[in-house]
Amino acid sequence: MRMKSILSRRAFTALAxxxxxxxxxxxxxxxxxVTIPIIVKDTTSFYWQIVLAGARAAGKDLGVNVPELGAQAxxxxxxxxxxxxxxxxxxxxxxxxxxxxxxxxxxxxxEAAKSVPIVGIDSAADSKAFKSFLTTDNVQGGxxxxxxxxxxxxxxxxxEEGEVVILTNLPGVGSLEQRREGFLDxxxxxxxxxxxxxxxxxxxxxTTGLNMMTDLITANPNLVGAFASNLILGQGVGQAIxxxxxxxxxxxxxxxxxxxxxxxxxxxxxxxxxxxxPYRMGYDGVxxxxxxxxxxxxxxxxxxGANLVTKANMSDPKIDALLNPKIK
Numbered sequence: 001m002r003m004k005s006i007l008s009r010r011a012f013t014a015l016a017x018x019x020x021x022x023x024x025x026x027x028x029x030x031x032x033x034v035t036i037p038i039i040v041k042d043t044t045s046f047y048w049q050i051v052l053a054g055a056r057a058a059g060k061d062l063g064v065n066v067p068e069l070g071a072q073a074x075x076x077x078x079x080x081x082x083x084x085x086x087x088x089x090x091x092x093x094x095x096x097x098x099x100x101x102x103x104x105x106x107x108x109x110x111e112a113a114k115s116v117p118i119v120g121i122d123s124a125a126d127s128k129a130f131k132s133f134l135t136t137d138n139v140q141g142g143x144x145x146x147x148x149x150x151x152x153x154x155x156x157x158x159x160e161e162g163e164v165v166i167l168t169n170l171p172g173v174g175s176l177e178q179r180r181e182g183f184l185d186x187x188x189x190x191x192x193x194x195x196x197x198x199x200x201x202x203x204x205x206x207t208t209g210l211n212m213m214t215d216l217i218t219a220n221p222n223l224v225g226a227f228a229s230n231l232i233l234g235q236g237v238g239q240a241i242x243x244x245x246x247x248x249x250x251x252x253x254x255x256x257x258x259x260x261x262x263x264x265x266x267x268x269x270x271x272x273x274x275x276x277x278p279y280r281m282g283y284d285g286v287x288x289x290x291x292x293x294x295x296x297x298x299x300x301x302x303x304x305g306a307n308l309v310t311k312a313n314m315s316d317p318k319i320d321a322l323l324n325p326k327i328k
Contacts, residue, residue, distance in 0.1 A: 034063070034065065034293070035064070035066075035067065036093055036286055036289045036290060036293070037066070037068075037090070038051075038052065038066055038069065038095075038097070038285065039087060039095065039096070039098070040068075040098050041071070041074040041099075041100045041122075041123070042070060043070040043071070044072055044073070045074075045232070046258040047230075047231045047256050048070065049327055050278040050279050051098070051121070051278045051281055053327040054281065054283035054284075054285075054286075054325075055096065055285060055286045056068065057279075057283055058282070058283040058284075058285075058287050059286060062286070062287065064286065066286055069087060071083065073204055074100055074169070074173070075170060076100070077104045081108045084097060084108055084112055085112070087112075088112045088115055091115070091116070092116060093117075093289070093293035094119060094131075094289035094293040095116050095117070095119070095289070096118075096120075096121060096282075096289050097109070097118060097119075097120060097121070098120070098121045098122040098123050098281075099120065099123050099124065099174065100123070100173065101125075101170075101172045101173055102123070102124055102126055102173065102177070104172075105126070105127070106125050106127045107126075109125050109127040110129050113127070117131045117292045118130055118131060119131055119133070119134070119288050119292060120133040120135070121133070121134045121135060121285040122135050122136070122278075123135070123173060123176075124175070131288075131289075131298065132298045132299060132302065133301050133302070134280075134281050134301075134304055135175065135281070135304060136276045136303070136304055136306045138175045138176075139178045139179070139181055140306065141178075141182060141274050141276070141306045142178065142183035142184075143183070144307075144308050145183050145227050145253045145255065145274050145308075146182070146186035146190070146191060147191075147308075148253045148271070148274070148310070149194075149225045149271070150187075152271035152272060153194070153225050153251050156248070156251060157224065160194060162193075162194060162223075162225065163194075163195050163197045163222050163223050164195065164196055164223070164224060164225035165196065165197060165200065165216050165220075165223065165225075165227075166180060166196060166198070166226070166227045166229070167202060167209060167213065167227070167229065167233050168180050168233070169201075169202050169209075169230045169233045170202065170204050171201045176230060179255060180199075180229060183227050183229075184196065184199075194225065197220060198220070200216075202232075202233060202236075204232065206232045206233070206235040206239075207236060208236065209232065209233040209237050209240075210239045210240050212236070214240045214243075214244070217240065217246065223250055224249070224250060225251045225252065225253075227252070227254075228252060228253070228255065229255050230254075230255050231254070231255065231256035231257070231258060231261065233254065234254025234257075234261045234264075234273070235261060237252055237254065238252065238254065238260070238269045238270045239264075241269040242264060247268035247269045253270070253273070253274065253308075254274070255274045255276075256273065256274075256275065257322075257323055262323055268311075271310065272308050272309060273309040274306055274307070274308055274309075275306065275308075275309050275319070275322045276322075277304045277305050279326075280304050284302065284304070309323065
């Protein structure tokens with residue numbers, strides 16, 4: 001099937017500014033000489049644009065230069081390592097980073113931390129050098145997704161039974177592996193009537209998610225549910241359900257949100273979204289890094305929270321604020 005528009009309008013807007021973001025120029029100039037770069041996985045994704053917006057707001061509020069850095073795709077692991085090394089060479093007060101891959105970023109972060117305090121957000125790395133780590137409890141996020149999927153299937157069929165699949169955006173990504181772990185464990189222990197018949201990995205592209213889900217639909221006529229573990233896969237899997245008009249036969253829970261996935265939630269192509277608080281990750285990441293640079297004591301681990309969004313609760317003020325963050 002031909003891929004339709006996968007990226008949201010907001011994400012296309014983000015693409016236009018991505019090149020400028022990746023140049024490492026500060027968003028705002030301050031008299032203060034404190035610089036705290038933030039390095040995200042992908043400057044083009046709407047999710048990471050929200051993280052950057054939070055960091056930008058913190059920079060303005062705290063009077064800190066916050067260069068917004070990152071590669072053009074979450075799969076560009078070497079690109080992020082180079083960006084980290086270049087950021088360290090600039091001798092900033094601290095660095096905030098969301099590692100693209102657990103093992104590959106471990107040693108580079110260890111090395112960077114010899115010169116600069118490092119604060120982690122969103123995804124873990126194989127390093128004990130983080131001064132603080134702010135993230136969603138991703139194992140719990142996977143459990144929330146499993147519970148949401150089981151509830152949607154029961155509402156559809158009257159029972160928590162049937163074949164389901166899980167699709168993970170990329171292998172080896174700390175946050176995604178934790179979501180997968182939480183989902184699979186919750187299905188096994190709390191929803192044994194659901195059988196996971198496929199456990200697939202993508203390559204970081206929404207188009208691949210679309211194709212993978214389309215193939216799974218074709219090969220498994222008894223499929224009743226799916227979990228897509230991040231925004232990119234949520235776009236692709238939601239597109240597959242929408243194009244095949246299967247929202248009333250296959251329930252899908254995805255992770256994170258943008259215009260595209262919220263649209264799929266509204267039209268029934270997606271049954272739910274597990275939504276994090278990326279704005280808080282960005283804002284509090286910079287705030288924490290500034291405190292660390294001053295020698296202040298900070299929490300080693302901070303859970304920034306996750307919520308299941310459905311058509312039934314998406315208009316609640318708390319949920320609406322998560323779905324429609326201020327990113328300017």
